[in-house]
Amino acid sequence: MQRASIPTKAQLKRWAKLTAAKHRQQEGLFLAEGGKVVDELLRSGRPLDALLVLRERTERWEALLARTPAGAGVYQLSAREWSGLSQDKAPEGVMAVAVAPAPVDPEGLVEGQGPLLLLDQVNNPNNLGALLRTADWFGFRTVLIGAGSVEAAHPKVVRTSMGSLFHLTLIEGVDLGSLLPVLRDRFRVIGSDAGEGIHPHPCPAGTALLLGSESHGLSDELLAMTHERWRIPGGGNAESLSLPQAAAVMMYECVKPLVGGR
Amino acid sequence: MQRASIPTKAQLKRWAKLTAAKHRQQEGLFLAEGGKVVDELLRSGRPLDALLVLRERTERWEALLARTPAGAGVYQLSAREWSGLSQDKAPEGVMAVAVAPAPVDPEGLVEGQGPLLLLDQVNNPNNLGALLRTADWFGFRTVLIGAGSVEAAHPKVVRTSMGSLFHLTLIEGVDLGSLLPVLRDRFRVIGSDAGEGIHPHPCPAGTALLLGSESHGLSDELLAMTHERWRIPGGGNAESLSLPQAAAVMMYECVKPLVGGR
Numbered sequence: 001m002q003r004a005s006i007p008t009k010a011q012l013k014r015w016a017k018l019t020a021a022k023h024r025q026q027e028g029l030f031l032a033e034g035g036k037v038v039d040e041l042l043r044s045g046r047p048l049d050a051l052l053v054l055r056e057r058t059e060r061w062e063a064l065l066a067r068t069p070a071g072a073g074v075y076q077l078s079a080r081e082w083s084g085l086s087q088d089k090a091p092e093g094v095m096a097v098a099v100a101p102a103p104v105d106p107e108g109l110v111e112g113q114g115p116l117l118l119l120d121q122v123n124n125p126n127n128l129g130a131l132l133r134t135a136d137w138f139g140f141r142t143v144l145i146g147a148g149s150v151e152a153a154h155p156k157v158v159r160t161s162m163g164s165l166f167h168l169t170l171i172e173g174v175d176l177g178s179l180l181p182v183l184r185d186r187f188r189v190i191g192s193d194a195g196e197g198i199h200p201h202p203c204p205a206g207t208a209l210l211l212g213s214e215s216h217g218l219s220d221e222l223l224a225m226t227h228e229r230w231r232i233p234g235g236g237n238a239e240s241l242s243l244p245q246a247a248a249v250m251m252y253e254c255v256k257p258l259v260g261g262r
Numbered sequence: 263m264q265r266a267s268i269p270t271k272a273q274l275k276r277w278a279k280l281t282a283a284k285h286r287q288q289e290g291l292f293l294a295e296g297g298k299v300v301d302e303l304l305r306s307g308r309p310l311d312a313l314l315v316l317r318e319r320t321e322r323w324e325a326l327l328a329r330t331p332a333g334a335g336v337y338q339l340s341a342r343e344w345s346g347l348s349q350d351k352a353p354e355g356v357m358a359v360a361v362a363p364a365p366v367d368p369e370g371l372v373e374g375q376g377p378l379l380l381l382d383q384v385n386n387p388n389n390l391g392a393l394l395r396t397a398d399w400f401g402f403r404t405v406l407i408g409a410g411s412v413e414a415a416h417p418k419v420v421r422t423s424m425g426s427l428f429h430l431t432l433i434e435g436v437d438l439g440s441l442l443p444v445l446r447d448r449f450r451v452i453g454s455d456a457g458e459g460i461h462p463h464p465c466p467a468g469t470a471l472l473l474g475s476e477s478h479g480l481s482d483e484l485l486a487m488t489h490e491r492w493r494i495p496g497g498g499n500a501e502s503l504s505l506p507q508a509a510a511v512m513m514y515e516c517v518k519p520l521v522g523g524r
Contacts, residue, residue, distance in 0.1 A: 236401040241399050
């Protein structure tokens with residue numbers, strides 16, 4: 001294992017700034033906390049700037065730290081230094097300073113990389129994290145996140161995604177209203193509609209699944225640009241399904257041809 | 263509308279005690295906060311002891327308060343009094359003192375009331391609330407909650423369920439290890455197993471769907487008593503689906519014959 005260093009004050013200050021969205025965007029770096037999250041980052045092979053470990057937990061994370069790629073530093077932090085960066089009341093004691101991936105042009109997307117997931121106005125970080133974890137489970141490889149959604153590098157998104165965000169190509173800040181007319185020539189666009197729609201069904205190749213926020217659903221403008229609308233049949237009294245659960249059902253049904261139906 | 267009263271100190275003290283599980287169980291009452299939750303309680307026709315409203319929000323909730331059943335009091339509380347009962351930082355300002363339903367004997371359950379949902383060791387209140395909301399959506403009418411799970415009257419369960427708990431028959435504190443040998447003669451028992459199992463499929467009448475906690479899954483002892491095991495096919499990198507999302511997929515697939523497949 002690479003020997004752990006003591007961070008300088010300047011480094012600590014730089015990392016602490018990453019708790020704010022503005023600085024994450026300026027620096028192109030974000031904090032990814034927790035054993036599972038760091039493990040997935042390392043498995044993904046994506047670049048990282050540094051691995052940080054809480055001094056008294058160093059031994060626990062030795063195996064993880066041993067996987068630090070060349071060029072990334074390993075730093076031991078005191079409990080006090082840790083608390084300036086951590087989101088957790090009972091921290092596990094390991095965190096990566098991850099490098100944000102280079103932006104991808106959504107207009108360049110073509111069929112052939114599995115279905116697309118398109119998200120409009122997902123403002124709740126726990127919902128976005130849950131959606132990314134589910135997308136990763138069902139083999140969606142690319143997620144387009146509409147402008148006005150929470151950022152994927154938000155600590156709660158990173159945590160709730162259980163590191164799944166490192167296995168996905170995420171395209172953020174997308175103007176879905178402008179992009180859909182382009183995408184709909186290359187993908188069959190399916191929109192979720194709590195009001196009316198056909199039942200979910202297995203999807204052909206080249207599908208893009210478009211979901212809206214839990215409170216507002218998709219706008220009429222976006223729904224008008226879809227090829228079909230899906231509504232999950234219920235039968236009970238609840239007024240709606242939660243967004244992460246509706247999304248799981250739709251992704252499950254959509255990818256059946258890819259994972260082998262029964 | 264029934265005229266709102268000013269509560270006595272004794273009433274306020276009694277309601278405040280309902281924030282603790284011990285007192286909820288002793289009194290057979292629990293607090294159900296929020297407009298949506300109270301609306302579902304009133305729609306369900308279940309008994310309630312009182313409706314409470316934050317004084318400055320009385321006008322906003324007039325239509326809801328007008329539906330208070332005979333015999334239940336309506337009380338206006340000051341912001342300070344409210345804060346002793348409320349779970350919310352930005353309270354909506356309406357809350358019911360709901361009456362816990364009489365216990366149901368799980369050994370008396372017979373086929374014919376839709377599928378059963380059986381939950382083992384669900385300790386996370388947000389997960390339990392989400393499961394109840396989903397069960398209600400998919401027309402499950404009866405949920406058996408294993409001993410050691412969080413109580414259904416926990417404020418976070420009530421809130422996350424969006425009031426769906428008022429539309430379900432909930433049987434709590436169930437010893438699933440003792441009950442399953444009885445139930446499996448009357449119901450086809452399906453257990454969720456992250457490790458191995460067949461793909462979910464539409465269920466015949468008389469099905470009981472058994473789910474475990476997110477972290478531990480079902481014990482080998484319980485799994486051994488099922489008729490079949492289900493595993494949701496994925497195809498991606500995520501290690502697992504979250505419990506509420508896996509549950510939504512299984513319930514969706516299970517009830518297809520009831521709600522009309524495509």
